[in-house]
Amino acid sequence: MMYKNFPMVPRVVFGRGSFDQLDQILAEKRSSPKSPMVFLVDDVFSTNDAFIKRIPKRDRDHIIFINADNEPKTIQVDSLRETIFSRTAEVPEGIIGIGGGTVMDLAKAVSIMLTNPGSSADYQGWDLVKYPAVYHVGIPTISGTGAEVSRTTVLTGPKKKLGINSDYTPFDQVVLDPELTKGVDTKQWFYTGMDCYIHCIESLNGTYLNAFSKSYGEKALDLCRDVFTHKSVVDDESQDQLMMASWHGGMSIAYSQVGVAHAMSYGLSYLLGTRHGVGNCIVFDHLEEFYPEGVAEFKEMVKKHNITIPQGVCSNLSDEDFDTMIEVAMGLGPLWENAVGVDWRKTVTPEKLRGLYEKM
Incomplete structure (x- = not known):
């Protein structure tokens, strides 16, 4: 091998x-x-x-x-x-x-x-x-x-x-x-920090998981939880912790991959110009089927920090718009394989993605 x-x-x-x-x-x-x-x-x-x-x-x-x-x-x-x-x-x-x-x-x-x-x-x-x-x-x-x-x-x-x-x-x-x-807007701080949290959840629940990615991902996830679950203010310690969470989170996907939230947020970004961190949060908010525990914890973090996740961003899209987003998302094969497995196309269909996008 x-x-x-x-x-x-x-x-x-x-x-x-x-x-x-x-x-x-x-x-x-x-x-x-x-x-x-x-x-x-x-x-x-x-x-x-x-x-x-x-x-x-x-x-x-x-x-x-x-x-x-x-x-x-x-x-x-x-x-x-x-x-x-x-x-x-x-x-x-x-x-x-x-x-x-x-x-x-x-x-x-x-x-x-x-x-x-x-x-x-x-x-x-x-x-x-x-x-x-x-x-x-x-x-x-x-x-x-x-x-x-x-x-x-x-x-x-x-x-x-x-x-x-x-x-x-x-x-x-x-x-x-x-x-x-220091001085980063609270919403931006949260959305960008959630990018790290979400790709740790995706990595740690993926089919590509191995000891290398797990060791980094678990540490990054622990740091994210400390910052977003156990603290209410952004202090020097939490700045240090989140910077290292970002580093470890990036390392965690060097030998694995991200998953559903990132794949689908690429579609939002390509069509609507949605910023990456915001897009991940919009998508992840509806992924209980794939990451039930992670989504439940995410919702608690959103509530704790008084963040409002944008809703209805896909409400006025045309069939052509949905097709564009679906094509972009399904073009990211390694992400879907990590999330669902090598036969991901049997369950991740255009119709399924259309249904998920319509919830957003």
Whole structure:
């Protein structure tokens, strides 16, 4: 039997205030003092002068602010590549992503597309990338997606929503500074944290489950429960815990997969532009058939933190719209196989998915 030989993030620094070590970290990767690097930064920080001053930008470096209101798209990746080339006139030595899951995915995708020809849409799938990416660093400012550690970068393309899943996708360096998550909107904190909780439930209840994924998934789930079930306020400890839950949750699916909620939320995102964390919550709220204990616990967390899950998002869709979402969702075979088994198509039919979407 051949086992998967997955790459992992080779270097990581964790700690409150560790962001201030970034200049030292990047200096080791600059071939000369004039080597350009590009910082992709969530534009929520664009008016935060104090934070911008902490970014170790050198003379030929560039900061590009990223609007993260929408899910990352292949056309956005391709446009960023052209913008970077126009500014640097050469392949930069590094891409540093500072932000949430959207910025993490864009940073990974852009670093790949700086060294690979064509459109990023050409690489949506498994192991399609031909050449190594440029050096890339992930610095999450919100916790839950696991994008900082995962082997994929999820993008919405012209025909599908699917990740660039390759050995060249993971970051070369990650900086985990829980202080950067301070001030995150409560709803966003919850929805993104639930992304971690949900993909742990999917991994731990999946047919792909093994000791590797179980060990990470169980720890991530314990941390999520401590944050969202046992606490009522977001304090320093819970910031630290959720950041590590995100890390462990991302590791848990390195050797397994996510499941029904993620597959169906891809359909919502592709058609309606629903943000990933919100979409997972909308779907998971109706998945008692697949994850009864997890959904019951999820509903208690929603109640405890006074979160209102959007309802009726599919109420005015046409037959064509439903068909589009169903096609996107059913195109994610590994997710369904993990959730239901190799014969998943016998039970997961278009009609069944239509019925579930209609409840949302």
